[in-house]
Amino acid sequence: xxxxxxxxxxxxxxxxxxxMKMWYRDGQAIFWTFFLPLVLMVIFGVLNFGDFGxxxxxxxxxxRTSASRNLISTLEKAEAVALFHxxxxxxxxxxxxxxxxxxxxxxxxxxxxxxxxxxxxxxxPVMVEVLFDVSQTREVQIGQTVISQILDEMTFALTDVPFxxxxxxxxxxxxxxxxxxxxxxxxxxxxxxxxGLFSVAFTFVQLKNxxxxxxxxxxxxxxxxxxxxxVATRLSVSILQTLVLIAIGVFVFDVKIxxxxxxxxxxxxxxxxxxxxxxxxxxxxxxxxEVAAPIANIIALPMMFLSGVFFPRDAMPEVLVKITDxxxxxxxxxxxRNVAIDGEALWSQGWSLLGLAVWLIITFLVAVKLFKWE
Amino acid sequence: xxxxxxxxxxRDSSGAEPIVKVIDLCKAYGGIRAVDGVSFSIDAGxxxxxxxxxxxxxxxxxxxxxxxxxxxxxxxxINGIDVEKTPRAVKSMIGIQLQSTTFFxxxxxxxxxxxxxxIYHRQVDPLELLGQVELQDRAKSxxxxxxxxxxxxxxxxxxxVNDPLVLFLDEPTTGLxxxxxxxxxxxxxxxxxxxKTVLLTTHYMEEAEELCDRVAIMDxxxxxxxxxxxxxxxxxxxxGFHKERAEKAANLEDVxxxxxxxxxxxx
Numbered sequence: 001x002x003x004x005x006x007x008x009x010x011x012x013x014x015x016x017x018x019x020m021k022m023w024y025r026d027g028q029a030i031f032w033t034f035f036l037p038l039v040l041m042v043i044f045g046v047l048n049f050g051d052f053g054x055x056x057x058x059x060x061x062x063x064r065t066s067a068s069r070n071l072i073s074t075l076e077k078a079e080a081v082a083l084f085h086x087x088x089x090x091x092x093x094x095x096x097x098x099x100x101x102x103x104x105x106x107x108x109x110x111x112x113x114x115x116x117x118x119x120x121x122x123x124x125p126v127m128v129e130v131l132f133d134v135s136q137t138r139e140v141q142i143g144q145t146v147i148s149q150i151l152d153e154m155t156f157a158l159t160d161v162p163f164x165x166x167x168x169x170x171x172x173x174x175x176x177x178x179x180x181x182x183x184x185x186x187x188x189x190x191x192x193x194x195x196g197l198f199s200v201a202f203t204f205v206q207l208k209n210x211x212x213x214x215x216x217x218x219x220x221x222x223x224x225x226x227x228x229x230x231v232a233t234r235l236s237v238s239i240l241q242t243l244v245l246i247a248i249g250v251f252v253f254d255v256k257i258x259x260x261x262x263x264x265x266x267x268x269x270x271x272x273x274x275x276x277x278x279x280x281x282x283x284x285x286x287x288x289x290e291v292a293a294p295i296a297n298i299i300a301l302p303m304m305f306l307s308g309v310f311f312p313r314d315a316m317p318e319v320l321v322k323i324t325d326x327x328x329x330x331x332x333x334x335x336x337r338n339v340a341i342d343g344e345a346l347w348s349q350g351w352s353l354l355g356l357a358v359w360l361i362i363t364f365l366v367a368v369k370l371f372k373w374e
Numbered sequence: 375x376x377x378x379x380x381x382x383x384x385r386d387s388s389g390a391e392p393i394v395k396v397i398d399l400c401k402a403y404g405g406i407r408a409v410d411g412v413s414f415s416i417d418a419g420x421x422x423x424x425x426x427x428x429x430x431x432x433x434x435x436x437x438x439x440x441x442x443x444x445x446x447x448x449x450x451x452i453n454g455i456d457v458e459k460t461p462r463a464v465k466s467m468i469g470i471q472l473q474s475t476t477f478f479x480x481x482x483x484x485x486x487x488x489x490x491x492x493i494y495h496r497q498v499d500p501l502e503l504l505g506q507v508e509l510q511d512r513a514k515s516x517x518x519x520x521x522x523x524x525x526x527x528x529x530x531x532x533x534x535v536n537d538p539l540v541l542f543l544d545e546p547t548t549g550l551x552x553x554x555x556x557x558x559x560x561x562x563x564x565x566x567x568x569x570k571t572v573l574l575t576t577h578y579m580e581e582a583e584e585l586c587d588r589v590a591i592m593d594x595x596x597x598x599x600x601x602x603x604x605x606x607x608x609x610x611x612x613x614g615f616h617k618e619r620a621e622k623a624a625n626l627e628d629v630x631x632x633x634x635x636x637x638x639x640x641x
Contacts, residue, residue, distance in 0.1 A: 014492030018481060025480040210476040215532075218442060218470040220462040221493045
């Protein structure tokens, strides 16, 4: 019993410490694991690249009436809209319209609103024409909503009927989500995937090919002791990655973490477990590093782009959304986003948790089946 | 226990159980019988050599003894313990130097020795162990920075962490230069001096002659001769064997060592 209480001679403990030393002394691994996601985060965060931003709305006023000026001034006050308006009646109006249309075609506008000459004059319904860029679904939706809301209000104002219904909006968190808020959980999940998959796959292919696993097999070490240390190291790294990326998000980019930290770290561990097992499966199957690298990339790259790290998945065709629903990285990202940024409870993420658990079981079984010591 | 088939002429019968005992081991890979009915035993304190050309079945035989492979038939005991039944118990009593091996990157030699010691629930003084193989000044080095001879010596040190009853050395000097090889011989002789039992494989006859109390010569999975080197040579000579050319009192290796010195160049 004394033997097991002495940490210096406890095999599992010593192997775990050794495995941690090996990992944290590996400059290259540190670079890929911490530095790269940080660089991505800083680039996207500082440049605000990929920001959903404001809706770029071009407006051609062919009416020049008090009603049209009223519409323009209301639009100018709308926070979600960056307004570019030009005025021109008659022939000039056509020229202005053509130039705005060109701007739309060149992607400088998300949508262009044309106010017809008869706008604001008494008589039947006046049609306001909206030209829009089909590729900018989200911005166009916002723009259309804003415009129709303003037009509705103007219609009510013109009639004598008092308001019977109204909408008051009450933002729950009093903040608007920026791209960095969207990106941070995605980057956390992506780094956990890269670390678990590549670090385990490469390390074990090396240990296997260079006969180190065989040398261990020549000792009475229990495989579980050795593997425990290796897995524990990777899981500790996934926790550290999460903490570092969250710290940079919070302190540098003012990301607000609404979720419970323990829930976030639990998700990091669960995700880490899935990708570490996947790494073991790859290392068991691949004969050398030249094979392991492309296999790991074939698994990781599509997930990086299809699981919604950098952009929302609903921008993809519906079929692709349905398929990518089942990717392990999707489950991890969805749960992390919902918990960390939207402040939802861990237990409300049942579907994602179930998905991750199923993937953990599948990858674990495959890893056990494929793993070889020599 | 079954009778050991091989006669052991010229040995006193003290009645002590042999520390290694092998009866009728067989192991085939595909259709090839790599080990084909091998039996022998080794007494405590002996240095026992298994000689043979590449592919003779030396390594396969040793790996079965080490509990690294399961034989198709036959039994091996180490210190009275059936290897096949309780390989882990056997592994904890022996030290194994594999033919070619590397160790963890990014751990110092001292750290690797502590890792190996922990596997046997032991605490060791890494410097003392490294001293035994004359690597005490490389305690903080990493394995891949060592020279060939140093690597082999470090590998030997890792087999000593559990103070093993039997040391298995698989071609311990293959690929080493003459100085490093002689240095390795001195270390093995020192173990013998400490009363350790050593089983080594080699295809250098000079090495076997220098180190081994008895040798088994293997060919095509079988032991074709088993005796002390002297007895085997005498037997050959008594059969009327003559070398075509008389042996000179020195050979080219002696010339080489005389010119380049006996000192190790690696440290």
